[in-house]
Structure formats: C-alpha cells, structure tokens
Amino acid sequence: xxxxxxxxxxxxxxxxxxxxxxxxxxxxxxxxxxxxxxxxxxxxxxxxxxxxxxxxxxxxxxxxxxxxxxxxxxxxxxxxxxxxxxxxxxxxxxxxxxxxxxxxxxxxxxxxxxxxxxxxxxxxxxxxxxxxxxxxxxxxxxxxxxxxxxxxxxxxxxxxxxxxxxxxxxxxxxxxxxxxxxxxxxxxxxxxxxxxxxxxxxxxxxxxxxxxxxxxxxxxxxxxx
Numbered sequence: 001x002x003x004x005x006x007x008x009x010x011x012x013x014x015x016x017x018x019x020x021x022x023x024x025x026x027x028x029x030x031x032x033x034x035x036x037x038x039x040x041x042x043x044x045x046x047x048x049x050x051x052x053x054x055x056x057x058x059x060x061x062x063x064x065x066x067x068x069x070x071x072x073x074x075x076x077x078x079x080x081x082x083x084x085x086x087x088x089x090x091x092x093x094x095x096x097x098x099x100x101x102x103x104x105x106x107x108x109x110x111x112x113x114x115x116x117x118x119x120x121x122x123x124x125x126x127x128x129x130x131x132x133x134x135x136x137x138x139x140x141x142x143x144x145x146x147x148x149x150x151x152x153x154x155x156x157x158x159x160x161x162x163x164x165x166x167x168x169x170x171x172x173x174x175x176x177x178x179x180x181x182x183x184x185x186x187x188x189x190x191x192x193x194x195x196x197x198x199x200x201x202x203x204x205x206x207x208x209x210x211x212x213x214x215x216x217x218x219x220x221x222x223x224x225x
Contacts (some may be wrong), residue, residue, distance in 0.1 A: 001146050002116050004089050005089040005090050005109050006089060006109070006110075007133060008088045008112070009088070009109070009110055009111070012081065012088070012112040012113065012114055013112065013113075016180060017182070018223045019136060019184065020092070020184045021026045021183065022187075023183060023184045023185075023186070023187030023188055023191075023195040024187060025169035025185050025187075026187040026190070026214070026218075027073060027186060027187050028152050028213060028217075028221065029214055029217035029218045029221060030187060030190035030217075031195060032192055032217045033194055033210065033213045033214045033216075033217050034190055034193060034194040034197065036213065037194060037197050037198055037201065037210065037213070038197060041197065041200075041201045045148070046148065046200075049103075049146075049148035049149050049152065049213055050148040050151060050152040050200065051152065051155065052147070052152065053148075053149050053152030053153045054152040054156035054159075055156065056152075057153050057156030057157050058156045060160060060165035061160040061161065061164075062160065065164065066223070068160070068161050068164035068165070071097060073157075073161045074097050075097045076119070076125050076158075076161075076186065077094075077119045077120075077165070078095055078096075078097055078104065078105045079124055080118045080119040080122055080124045081105040081115055081116075081118060081119060081214070082105050082107075083096060083118070083122075084104040084114055084122070085105070085107045085115050086162045088112060088114060088115065089109040090107040090108060090109045090111065090115070091107060091109070092106075092107050092109065093106040093107055093108055095121070103139075104198050108195045111175070113175070113177070113184075115132070116172045116173075116175040116176040117172060117173075117176050117181060117184060117185065119162070119165070119172070120162055120165065120166065120172070120185055120189075121162075121188040121189050121192050122192065123154070123155065123158035123183060123192070123196070124153055125157075125158070126151070126154045126155055126158055126170055129150060129151065130199065133150075139216045148200065151196075151200055155193075159193075162189075165202065166185075174188065178216065191214075194204070194210050195207050195210050197210075198213075205215070
C-alpha cells in the first residue's frame, strides 16, 4: 500500500498546478451555473425550507463564533482529512479532537495537497446526510418532509465554519502552498455548492445535470471570445 500511495502522491503533485489553473478558469462559468440554478430553482418552498435555515445557521454562528471551535466542528475537519487520506491509500495513525483547542490527524506517508485542503471544500457531514436521505428514500420511496431544512442547517454550518477556518496562518494552507490554495479553493467551492444545490433540486441525477450546465456556460464563454 505504501508504494501505491507514493504513486498517488506523485500523480497528485503532477496534476497540482493544472488543477489549480483549471479551478481559476472555472470561476466564471461555475459562478454563472450556480447563479442560474439558484435563480431558476428557488421557489417559495426552497426559500422557506432551505435558504431560511441556511441563513439562520450562518447568523447563529456569527453571533456565537466560539461554536466554530466546538467538538462537532473540529471532528468534521479532522475526519475530512482522514477520509481523503484513506481515499488516497494513506494508513491513519491517530486522530485527536479537543474542543476549543483544535485537533490533529496523523497518517503514514508524505501526504498530498488534496488531504490538506479537503476540509475547506468538502462538506463531510452534509455528504453523510445525503447518503442517509438516500437510504431513507430507498426504504420509503420518498424523501422526508424536513430534508430541505436539514440541508439548510448542514450546508449553512459548513459554509460559516469553513469561513472561520480560513486565515493566512492556517497550517493546511502552508502544506498545500498559499498560492495554490488561493487558486484552488474558490473554484472548488463554487463547484461543490453548485453540485449540492443541484442535488437538492434533482437528487443524485442533479450532479451530472450541473456539470452539463457548467460545460454549456464554458462553451458560451468560448464562443464569445
């Protein structure tokens, strides 16, 4: 496994700057695709059941910023590191979470930029919620009535906690490289939030729909140039 994760790390290092450049190029079309989905997909139900809980959660954390250092928030951050470490075949060594003082995750191997930056664009607990909703739907044939409210809270939580975690002294950004981090994260987040909203509108089929919309926007931009 060590040899395989070395090859994975080499591959990720090889595509690092092409991916960073791609995220920069995706900024405008991703913003356009996200805006289109939100403007066309937002009705009274979506406004009340998703955007209101989203906004309420963001405001709550702004009023109580200490919650960004809660056990729940730190655990998600470190678990996201662990998820991407395991996905790139790194063996976990230790996970430590201490409320108010931060956490740490260690693994065998050199690691890579994807492990370092994963918590800043991938909403782990929201992804778990998506799987849970899918299981519920598989058993009962429908989504629970309150699923939009849950997603509003979870996505709002991820949004505001991630903002609190972004600062120049963030060690994960130093590991990945500050310039690369600046290039990668804005585009990666626009893509992630676009896919999440597309999922809310159309379920899992909404994700390829979002990418189709994104490439349509790219084609429109290229035709204009």
